Amino acid sequence: MRLLFLLHTLILFARPSSSTAIVTVTAAPAIPSNEPSYSIASSFTSAILNSTNTYRRQYNASSLSWNTTLEKFATSYLQSDTTCRFAHSGGPYGENLAIGYPNATASVEAWGNEEAKYNFNDPGFSEETGHFTQLVWKTTTTVGCGRRLCGTKGWFVVCEYWPRGNVGGEYAKEVDRNIDGGGGTRLSSPIVAAIAVVVSLVQCCVIIVVVWWFGTAKL
Numbered sequence: 001m002r003l004l005f006l007l008h009t010l011i012l013f014a015r016p017s018s019s020t021a022i023v024t025v026t027a028a029p030a031i032p033s034n035e036p037s038y039s040i041a042s043s044f045t046s047a048i049l050n051s052t053n054t055y056r057r058q059y060n061a062s063s064l065s066w067n068t069t070l071e072k073f074a075t076s077y078l079q080s081d082t083t084c085r086f087a088h089s090g091g092p093y094g095e096n097l098a099i100g101y102p103n104a105t106a107s108v109e110a111w112g113n114e115e116a117k118y119n120f121n122d123p124g125f126s127e128e129t130g131h132f133t134q135l136v137w138k139t140t141t142t143v144g145c146g147r148r149l150c151g152t153k154g155w156f157v158v159c160e161y162w163p164r165g166n167v168g169g170e171y172a173k174e175v176d177r178n179i180d181g182g183g184g185t186r187l188s189s190p191i192v193a194a195i196a197v198v199v200s201l202v203q204c205c206v207i208i209v210v211v212w213w214f215g216t217a218k219l
Ligand SMILES: *[C@@H]1O[C@H](CO)[C@@H](O)[C@H](O)[C@H]1NC(C)=O
Pocket: 047, 050, 051, 052, 054, 055, 105, 108, 109
C-alpha cells in the first residue's frame, strides 16, 4: 500500500555546528483534495498530534504540544515554495517532509513506520530512518506543521520540531526502543516472562480437559 503513494522526503539532520540535507524518493499516485485532515486546520492539528504522540508513547518519549511559532514557520515556508519543489527550508528546527499520503495521519505513519529499518544496536542517522528518529526524539517537546495541496502530487506536509532532533552522537540516549510491547512483542522482565509461561500452561491444560470432556461426552 505504501508503494502506491509518492513520497518525496527531505531530512534536515542536525549537528551542533553543521547540517546536511538528504533526499529520499519512494513511489506513486493522486490524492483527495478535500480530505478534512488536511483541509480543516483544527483536524490537521489534531491528526498530527494524535499520530505523533501515539508513536512517542510507544518509544518512551513525552507528548509534544503544538507550537504556533513552528506552524507559522512551516506555513510561510510552504507559501514561498510556489512550485512545490520539496526542498528543505534550511531553518533552525528539526524538519520532516512528506507528500502524497491520503490523510495527515498516514503522513505521520509513513515517518513512524521507518522504525522497521532502524538499527537500535547501531544508533545513528540514516536516510531511511531520519524521520522516525526525529518523530520520537526524546528532548523534542513541541511541533508545528503546515500543508499545501500540490496538484496531482497531493498534499505536501512540513513539520518543524523544537528542540530539534537528529543531533549527531545523541541517538542512543534520544531514541528509545519500543516499550509498549506492540508489534514485536518484547517481554520486559523475568516476572512477565514467568507469568506468560504459566498462562500458556493453563491454556494448554484447559484445552486438553475440554477435548477430553467432548471426547467422553460423545461416548
Ligand atoms: C491516532 O494515531 C494512531 C497512529 O497513527 C492511529 O492509528 C489512530 O487511528 C489515530 N486516531 C485518531 C482518532 O485519529
